[in-house]
Amino acid sequence: MSARLRWTSADLAALPDDGTRYEIIDGELYVSKAPGWEHQFTCLQIANAHHSWSRQSGAGMANIAPGLIFTDDDDVIPDVVWISHARLAAFLGSDRKLHGAPELIVEVLSPGPSNEQRDREVKLALYSRHAVSEYWILDWQRRTAEVYRHDGRRLQPAAQLGAHDTLASPLLPGFSCLVGDLFPPSAPRPVEAEASPGST
Numbered sequence: 001m002s003a004r005l006r007w008t009s010a011d012l013a014a015l016p017d018d019g020t021r022y023e024i025i026d027g028e029l030y031v032s033k034a035p036g037w038e039h040q041f042t043c044l045q046i047a048n049a050h051h052s053w054s055r056q057s058g059a060g061m062a063n064i065a066p067g068l069i070f071t072d073d074d075d076v077i078p079d080v081v082w083i084s085h086a087r088l089a090a091f092l093g094s095d096r097k098l099h100g101a102p103e104l105i106v107e108v109l110s111p112g113p114s115n116e117q118r119d120r121e122v123k124l125a126l127y128s129r130h131a132v133s134e135y136w137i138l139d140w141q142r143r144t145a146e147v148y149r150h151d152g153r154r155l156q157p158a159a160q161l162g163a164h165d166t167l168a169s170p171l172l173p174g175f176s177c178l179v180g181d182l183f184p185p186s187a188p189r190p191v192e193a194e195a196s197p198g199s200t
Contacts, residue, residue: 002006006027006028006073006146007024007027007028007029007073007196008024008027008072008073008075009024009069009072009073009075010072011029012024012025012075016038019034020032020033020034020059021033021034021077023075023076023077024073024074024075024076025074025076025122025123025126026074026126027073028075030122032110032115033035035108035110036110036111037124037184038140038141038183038184039079039108039109039110039140040139041140041183041184042108042138042182042183042184043064043065043079043080043108043148043181044064044108045108045183046066046080046108046136046138046177046182047062047063047080049175049177049182050062050080050082050104050172050175052138053172053174053175054082056174057172057173057174058138059084059085059172060082060083060084060085060087060088060103061082061085062080062081062082062086063080064079064080065077065078065079065080065085066078066081066097066098067096067097068081068097068098068102069093069097069098069099070097070099070100070101070126070130074126074130076123076126076127078105078106078107079100079106079107079108080105080106080108081098081104081105082103082104082106082171082172083098083102083104084103084104085179087101087102087103088099093115100155101127101131101132101133102132103132103133103134103171104132104133104134104136104169104171104172105127105132105134105135105136106135106136106137106138107119107135107136107137107138108137108139109137109138109139109140109141109162111141113196120137123135124148124155127155128148128150128154128155130187131150132150132155133149133150133171134147134148134149134150134155134158134169134171135147135148135155136148136167138182138183140174140182140183140184141156143162143163143179143180143183144161144162144163144179145159145161145165145167145182146159146160146180147159147160147161147167147169161179162179162180163178163179163180163183164178164179164180165178165181166178167179167182
């Protein structure tokens with residue numbers, strides 16, 4: 001029996017830059033399509049909330065979809081991160097990617113069981129293994145937020161929040177936002193293509 005192929009960061013570098021998101025977790029390749037409108041709106045909202053708090057506190061920085069290389073076979077692109085200035089100085093490499101755990105990672109769920117399984121299980125285990133202090137999962141379809149906090153051994157469930165609940169964190173003293181404000185209002189219906197002249 002042949003050994004299972006383990007992907008590395010070098011393999012990722014050889015893949016086409018075609019807008020597809022390629023990630024490696026424990027040597028396994030995960031491929032995601034370009035995210036949808038609601039997903040990106042939610043990423044922008046939580047990143048903006050973190051950015052506003054960071055400008056007031058001077059404690060760190062938020063960013064959307066940075067490259068994060070824990071090891072040669074754990075190379076991912078989180079939706080949003082918040083990182084202190086000290087960790088940013090220590091972990092930002094010459095390739096302008098992070099090479100160590102930020103304090104906080106946020107993933108926004110995309111529709112589909114495989115996407116949910118990746119964020120709720122595979123990435124939860126990854127971020128737990130590399131000692132990310134907090135991990136938030138935002139679900140724009142259900143308008144909920146799940147919070148996990150590291151207890152020194154692993155990430156543990158800390159809160160399950162609905163749209164009318166307030167999201168806060170001991171990592172970010174004074175930060176708070178209403179969960180429902182992170183999600184878009186109902187998206188407009190797609191415009192139907194107009195019939196061409198002479199069509200029936």
